[in-house]
């Protein structure tokens with residue numbers, strides 16, 4: 112298999128402080144250094160609670176945020192932040208809220224045309240051909256092109272969002288909670304469409320969601336994020352059924368996962384650490400039923416073969 116995406120020590124910190132005249136009050140480390148690879152054709156699921164850094168990671172990957180440290184490589188070539196067009200041709204973002212992510216004052220044709228003009232300088236005839244092809248692939252009628260975003264249902268708008276991402280010919284899509292704003296019946300249609308498109312265009316997906324059952328169903332591998340770090344990474348069919356990291360177990364115990372009954376979570380504490388004053392050791396130690404003195408002093412590294420966990424006292428995965 113070939114590597115589609117490679118992240119090396121990618122991190123993001125935000126200076127935070129009291130107003131633009133006052134000095135910065137500190138730094139929020141939204142994403143701690145992350146190194147991982149995604150193979151061509153793979154779907155990597157990324158799960159974690161609100162505030163764990165999912166959006167910050169995704170926004171770096173599409174060039175919307177400049178990383179504080181680290182590199183992003185696509186098909187072996189490093190992405191250069193100075194040239195957003197390079198990102199646009201290789202990696203695209205599908206937003207959670209399909210209607211509000213589309214410019215309300217533009218027709219769907221104008222929305223679809225924008226990346227074709229900006230990234231490829233296509234003339235009118237070339238753009239029309241490309242848009243017709245993509246619309247056929249996502250099962251949208253061409254008469255929709257002259258309408259405005261508010262005229263569509265959530266499911267149709269998400270198809271348009273996916274079509275826009277595909278128009279740029281990128282082979283990697285960041286799907287940021289792509290179905291969580293949709294009705295359950297429509298969710299299944301959009302997930303099926305994403306599966307079909309993946310085959311048709313040999314796409315690679317990063318599928319970000321807080322919905323464990325959806326992530327488990329669509330992913331080949333899953334990365335569990337906690338407080339800006341990957342704490343567990345492994346095959347989708349294993350990770351929630353036989354968690355190694357106590358945080359993954361907490362997630363799996365508190366959410367419906369196929370083939371695993373809900374149990375009462377061992378940890379009742381739901382507080383995330385203060386991002387302005389992070390703990391010195393493992394960020395999960397204060398919530399973890401297995402934590403030791405070592406956990407409160409040292410940061411565990413992600414280790415293992417098929418399944419990797421960043422934990423000094425991992426569960427045995429049975």
Ligand SMILES: Nc1ncnc2c1ncn2[C@@H]1O[C@H](COP(=O)(O)OP(=O)(O)OP(=O)(O)O)[C@@H](O)[C@H]1O
Nearest residue numbers: 125127139141160161162163164165166167168386
């Ligand atoms: N521009 C910013 N300035 C300061 N802190 C930020 C900024 N953006 C994000 N953060 C902080 O970084 C951390 C990660 O935020 P992020 O939005 O990436 O998490 P998330 O997992 O996507 O959450 P959600 O699911 O709620 O969107 C949070 O502590 C957040 O408050």
